[in-house]
Amino acid sequence: MPDAFDLDARLASDSHFVADGPLSQLRLIDDTRFPWLVLVPRLAGASEWLDLPGDAQRLLLAEINQAGRLLRASGRCDKINIGALGNIVRQLHVHVVARVEGDSAWPGPVWGWGSMQRFGNEARDARLAELREKLSWERT
Amino acid sequence: MPDAFDLDARLASDSHFVADGPLSQLRLIDDTRFPWLVLVPRLAGASEWLDLPGDAQRLLLAEINQAGRLLRASGRCDKINIGALGNIVRQLHVHVVARVEGDSAWPGPVWGWGSMQRFGNEARDARLAELREKLSWERT
Numbered sequence: 001m002p003d004a005f006d007l008d009a010r011l012a013s014d015s016h017f018v019a020d021g022p023l024s025q026l027r028l029i030d031d032t033r034f035p036w037l038v039l040v041p042r043l044a045g046a047s048e049w050l051d052l053p054g055d056a057q058r059l060l061l062a063e064i065n066q067a068g069r070l071l072r073a074s075g076r077c078d079k080i081n082i083g084a085l086g087n088i089v090r091q092l093h094v095h096v097v098a099r100v101e102g103d104s105a106w107p108g109p110v111w112g113w114g115s116m117q118r119f120g121n122e123a124r125d126a127r128l129a130e131l132r133e134k135l136s137w138e139r140t
Numbered sequence: 141m142p143d144a145f146d147l148d149a150r151l152a153s154d155s156h157f158v159a160d161g162p163l164s165q166l167r168l169i170d171d172t173r174f175p176w177l178v179l180v181p182r183l184a185g186a187s188e189w190l191d192l193p194g195d196a197q198r199l200l201l202a203e204i205n206q207a208g209r210l211l212r213a214s215g216r217c218d219k220i221n222i223g224a225l226g227n228i229v230r231q232l233h234v235h236v237v238a239r240v241e242g243d244s245a246w247p248g249p250v251w252g253w254g255s256m257q258r259f260g261n262e263a264r265d266a267r268l269a270e271l272r273e274k275l276s277w278e279r280t
Contacts (some may be wrong), residue, residue: 047219048208048219048220049204049220049222050204050205050208050209050220057201057205058198058201061197061198061201064189064190065190065197068188068190069190079187079188079225079226079227079230080188080189080190080224081223081224081225081226081227082189082222082223082224082225083221083222083223083224083225083249084220084221084222084223085219085221085222085223085249086219086221087219087221087239087246087247087248088247090219099227106227107227107228107252108227108251108252109223109225109249109251109252111248111249112247112248112249
């Protein structure tokens with residue numbers, strides 16, 4: 001099935017493609033301060049999780065589980081933060097963030113906190129490769 | 141089945157019981173700034189959504205849907221914000237918040253923003269009664 005959706009320009013600029021799940025693009029937020037993934041369902045016009053059909057909701061839930069396990073498998077993680085806000089970018093996207101006690105936003109939320117510290121090219125590529133490798137491992 | 145869980149003291153102090161869902165207590169956050177519900181699964185020791193068994197995850201998802209519909213039915217709602225953070229209170233709880241463009245935290249998250257403005261007794265009782273009435277209506 002062709003993807004009928006267009007990725008929001010801000011999401012595209014602030015994150016990097018990791019892999020396609022059954023429903024969503026899994027993307028890495030371009031911010032070295034936090035291990036931070038985002039799931040973007042490939043559904044044109046989707047804005048609220050609530051308004052997805054039940055089967056899509058359950059797929060998204062399974063992808064959130066996988067994203068959380070991936071974060072746990074790839075570094076320290078004292079708490080997983082899950083958030084679907086969308087006040088700024090209306091395209092439906094769900095954040096899955098690994099929080100570490102004492103990280104720069106701790107114990108507050110990461111959303112809207114301070115300024116992104118973007119990856120350099122090499123660090124970004126290494127991080128994406130690591131995530132893809134561990135994601136494959138999760139699937140087996 | 142008796143509830144084996146104890147509600148966290150901070151959650152108990154910051155919110156009011158609305159109703160019991162199949163899995164969770166539905167509670168109203170004691171803050172007049174935002175229409176703000178929280179779901180607290182009645183599971184002793186639960187902290188991460190990720191670690192719930194699949195059937196409990198799906199029940200929680202259904203309760204989130206119901207909480208979101210309830211907020212929509214009871215006032216203006218430009219965007220639903222859903223969050224499972226737990227950096228401060230580790231007992232698993234999921235926030236479901238009705239956001240209105242231009243509300244006092246807009247477009248940032250409500251968590252950790254400013255100071256709670258608690259309900260007076262009468263306003264609280266009226267709000268709880270309204271929510272329970274609309275919740276019953278939703279169930280029919």
